[in-house]
Amino acid sequence: MKLYEKAPAKINLMLDVLHKRPDGYHEVEMIMTMVDLADRLTITELPGHTIKISSQAGYIPLDDKNLAYQAASKIKERYGIRQGVHIHIDKQIPVAAGLAGGSSDAAAALRGLNRLWKLDIPHEDMMELGASIGSDVPFCITGGTALATGRGERLTPLPSPPDCWVILAKPPINVSTAGVYGRLRADQIKQHPSAAAMQQAIEQQSFEAICSGLGNVLEDVTLSHYPEVQQLKQTMQQLGADGVLMSGSGPTVFGLVSKESKVARIYNGLRGFCHEVYAVRMLT
Numbered sequence: 001m002k003l004y005e006k007a008p009a010k011i012n013l014m015l016d017v018l019h020k021r022p023d024g025y026h027e028v029e030m031i032m033t034m035v036d037l038a039d040r041l042t043i044t045e046l047p048g049h050t051i052k053i054s055s056q057a058g059y060i061p062l063d064d065k066n067l068a069y070q071a072a073s074k075i076k077e078r079y080g081i082r083q084g085v086h087i088h089i090d091k092q093i094p095v096a097a098g099l100a101g102g103s104s105d106a107a108a109a110l111r112g113l114n115r116l117w118k119l120d121i122p123h124e125d126m127m128e129l130g131a132s133i134g135s136d137v138p139f140c141i142t143g144g145t146a147l148a149t150g151r152g153e154r155l156t157p158l159p160s161p162p163d164c165w166v167i168l169a170k171p172p173i174n175v176s177t178a179g180v181y182g183r184l185r186a187d188q189i190k191q192h193p194s195a196a197a198m199q200q201a202i203e204q205q206s207f208e209a210i211c212s213g214l215g216n217v218l219e220d221v222t223l224s225h226y227p228e229v230q231q232l233k234q235t236m237q238q239l240g241a242d243g244v245l246m247s248g249s250g251p252t253v254f255g256l257v258s259k260e261s262k263v264a265r266i267y268n269g270l271r272g273f274c275h276e277v278y279a280v281r282m283l284t
């Protein structure tokens with residue numbers, strides 16, 4: 001049997017850090033949503049116990065460091081599965097970009113293996129398995145739009161934001177999430193974005209209020225190390241995006257655009273600076 005799962009990228013419309021926790025993680029408040037840029041997983045049964053990962057992308061790990069491998073391994077162990085599996089990842093989401101590509105692959109593997117092996121895993125258990133792989137995996141399992149608290153694994157579903165274009169631009173640097181959180185001084189954050197204001201903007205379907213409520217406290221950390229990310233933000237603003245923000249720990253910058261007539265100009269303008277530019281829709 002062979003089945004397919006789509007693994008979309010996420011963006012953080014707002015990201016606040018409240019404090020560093022005794023376990024080393026940071027207590028966060030984030031509002032996340034999915035965009036229409038996705039990896040595609042093909043999942044096939046294999047004889048024996050083997051977990052095999054393949055990909056057309058030459059730059060992701062194919063061993064137990066791959067988050068989809070970890071998803072398969074954890075599900076096999078927890079549910080005593082004696083079959084093997086081959087997961088092929090058609091990688092479209094830029095890696096180490098702040099778009100949760102690896103987390104979304106893990107989430108898609110959990111969803112797909114739950115179907116393949118007819119496990120009927122309760123929602124709570126899926127969330128727990130996901131959180132044991134990474135803080136963003138539970139959100140990637142449910143998708144949609146959500147307020148994420150705790151270390152990112154506690155979710156409150158929200159309505160979809162109004163449909164719009166999302167222009168993503170990733171400069172040619174890879175950013176480590178652990179490195180960015182490690183450099184953050186949570187007690188010295190000057191301005192905290194408001195989760196309540198973003199939630200209200202989404203509930204009222206106000207595109208303008210969403211754009212003015214965008215904020216991410218990890219931006220200062222990444223921008224101070226990589227001035228090219230700051231430059232990319234300014235360029236996207238000058239080209240006319242309605243709202244511009246770095247996603248997650250970066251370095252991808254996204255621009256929200258309501259009018260289709262502006263999209264080509266912004267996209268073409270950015271291509272001069274950056275090879276990896278995508279014009280996609282918000283997944284509503």
Ligand SMILES: C[C@@](CO)(OP(=O)(O)O)[C@H](O)COP(=O)(O)OP(=O)(O)OC[C@H]1O[C@@H](n2ccc(N)nc2=O)[C@H](O)[C@@H]1O
Binds near residue numbers: 178
């Ligand atoms: C920053 C965010 C925003 O959505 O996304 P990315 O930029 O990675 O896409 C997430 O918080 C990333 O989530 P995820 O990538 O799943 O992180 P994890 O694997 O759980 O953690 C990687 C490392 O980041 C740090 N970490 C992560 C989450 C958190 N709330 N506090 C932390 O301090 C820890 O040092 C941890 O060891």
Ligand SMILES: Nc1ncnc2c1ncn2[C@@H]1O[C@H](COP(=O)(O)OP(=O)(O)O)[C@@H](O)[C@H]1O
Binds near residue numbers: 095097098099
């Ligand atoms: N399936 C996967 N896809 C991409 N990266 C993966 C995957 N599994 C493990 N990784 C590793 O995870 C790291 C972070 O990747 P990624 O999830 O793309 O970051 P981010 O959450 O910042 O967008 C990469 O350095 C990569 O080596």
